Amino acid sequence: MPPSDIERIAAIDDPYLLLRAATERLNAAQQEVTELARLRRRVIQELHAQGMSYAQIAQAAGLTRGRIHQIRHTGPAPEGAFLGTGTITLATPLKREATNARPVVAMEDVAAAKRLEDLARGFGLSMELEHVPLGGEIDLNRPNLIVICGPKLSPVMGALYETDPVLEWVKDGAWTLRDTRTGTTYRSGSDSDPVRPIDYAYLGRLPRPDGKGNVLVFTGIHPQGTLGVVQLITTEIATLWGQAGDGRFSTVVGVEYDPQTGEPVTAELTSPLYRHEDI
Template sequence: MTDEVDRIAAISDPFELLREATSRMAVAQEEVTELARLRRRVINELHQGGLSYAHIAERVGLTRGRIHQIRHGGPPAEGAFLGAGHVTIVTPLKKEAIKARPVVAFEDVTGAQRLAELARNLGLEPSFEHVPTTGEIDLNRPNLIVICGPRISQPVADVLSQDRRLSFERAPDGPWMLVDRKAGNTYRSGQDQTPPQNSDVAYLGRLPRPDGKGSLIVFTGIHPAGSLGVVHLICTRIGELYGEVQTDTFSVLVGTEYEPDTKEPRKVQLLTPINRHPEE
């Protein structure tokens, strides 16, 4: 047995032993899942690099059948785009216009639930949090997916300010817009145009945490419908996104056309190239 198992087995209080054993099993299961994901990813990469499954099996001391089993049996590699093990999906609380109660936008609730379902399908364990109405939140934690913009949270605004190409800015007439500094393009939400249109623009990125010890995914539309468009993009094209950036930092602008009554996305597209930040 490992030292950790020996330590737990030596606990005299049976209830404490049960708590410790249960906690350790949860951690161990996350490790097993992520190791299986890594094995599957490496086998695919080696095969795509020109090695046969027989050669891979010979090099690692396994049978060809076992290599095939690992390749098809582990959790998909693209789950790493969202995080590892346990991921936390964060949505902002906003004050209700009439009674000033803290509420979450319907689109954000829907988007968070859809991301959670995707995470579970990819072998991850999701949980939920809110950015309080004060905007304060600890972003120095692993595996965060934050659906929030700079207007609501200063810590989120500070993280977004690290992006040297894409940014949220106020238009001269007041509304927020997204700006591609390198291309010299500005993008406004259809809701803020005259006449209004059923479209929105959103930012999606993986950016460094404030402490520099990891990264987090952050995205938000100029309006909530744009955030739901990003969720649609991730849920339908996560394999493509992972193939492009894996777990590197990046950012991109996303355009969404949506149904006027339900705000459901009907067309989602990338408005800019995917910018891999280490290459800037």
Template sequence: MTGEVERIAAIPDPFELLREATARMSAAQQEVTELARLRRRVIQELHHNGMSYAEIAQQVGLTRGRIHQIRHGGPAPEGAFLGQGTVTIVTPLKQEAIKSRPVVAIEDVTGAQRLGDLARSLGLEPSFESIPIGGEIDLNRPNLVVISGPRISEHVAQVLAQDRVLQFERASDGPWTLVDRTTGMVYRSGQDQKPPRSWDVAYLGRLPRPDRQGSIIVFTGIHPPGSLGVVQLLCTRIGDLFNEVKTGHFSVLVGTEYDPDTREPRHVELLTPLHRLEDN
């Protein structure tokens, strides 16, 4: 037995032993899942770079059939785009205009649920929490996906301020806009145009945590339909995004045309290239 198993086996309290054994099994299963994901990704990359399954198998002492099986089974490599193990999806509470109660935008609820389903399909375990009124939140944690912008949380605003290329900025007449500093292009939500139209723009990025000990995925539309558009993008094109940026720091602007009645995305597109934060 390993030292950890021996330690747990020696616990005299049977209920404590059960708790420890269960927790250790959960952690071990997450580790097995992430190792399988990593193994599949490496085989995929080697094969893409020109090695045959037989050549890979010869190098690592497995059969060609086993290498082929690993390549096409197990957790998808692109799951690493969201994180490892348990991914925490965070949505903001907002002040209700009439009764001043804390509420969550329906698009944020829907988006979080769909993102949770995506995480499960990629072999990850989603958990959910909210940014309270006032915007106080601990961002120095692993595997956070935060659906919020600078207006809701000063903590999130400080993370977003690290991006020198794509930035939130208030227009002179009041509404928030998104600005691409490389081109000078200013993107304004369709709701804030005259005449208004059913189109929104959103920010999506993976940025350093405040403690610089990890990363956070942050995205938000200028209005809630833009956030739902980012979720649509992730659910349909996460493989493409992962292939381009892996787990590195990046940012991009996303445009969403949506149904004016249901506010569901009709068409989602990238408005800018994927900017590498290291290149800012």
């Protein structure tokens, strides 16, 4: 019988390597516990939604009704899996500063990343931040990846968006979003005449280039739209999870924002939420 992880770690002679290995295994174990608790709570909610009583669920699972109620109200909420599981990597783009060409991160992207990180932490998830470099090269073939970036700054992301079967980015003087199923074109209010404090954003989960998973992606036509998506996810994540789960989907988010601050006032779906498995 192969040794357990604990036995393998305990057999390490170097105390510093042992300390490192024990810490890494403990972190992994804590993530496993969090995800198992989330999965358990999710199954109970799904069974109850199908019409089973908690007493019936308890009897079928060999648990007490009190234990089922306890599980239902403890542990991370299932909808956190909309963002991912375990440790999430969030990538935001670097842009070239207009005055001296230095690489910078837009303030709106910094704010979006911080708000999304706070949301993830509330679901028992951890988040690592990185940047899409100038030129737009990014490895999309990684699990639990969220990318805030549009086709303008990254050909890699542009190719990913082209896999969407319904929504497309169109450069028509200014960038717009087009719903190929309805023929509707979504143009930002700042690119319209008269100018209006309205922006539109893409939100979707698309296939990794290697076909071994998905990538959650979103971005506004302008930065105000990006902040609007974060507001929508923060306030409606349970609804989004109920509609899309962890499958592939895409939708257009309409954002009305304060013209003075750029902060979203309202954010809502302005196109259908398209589940790609249904198309």
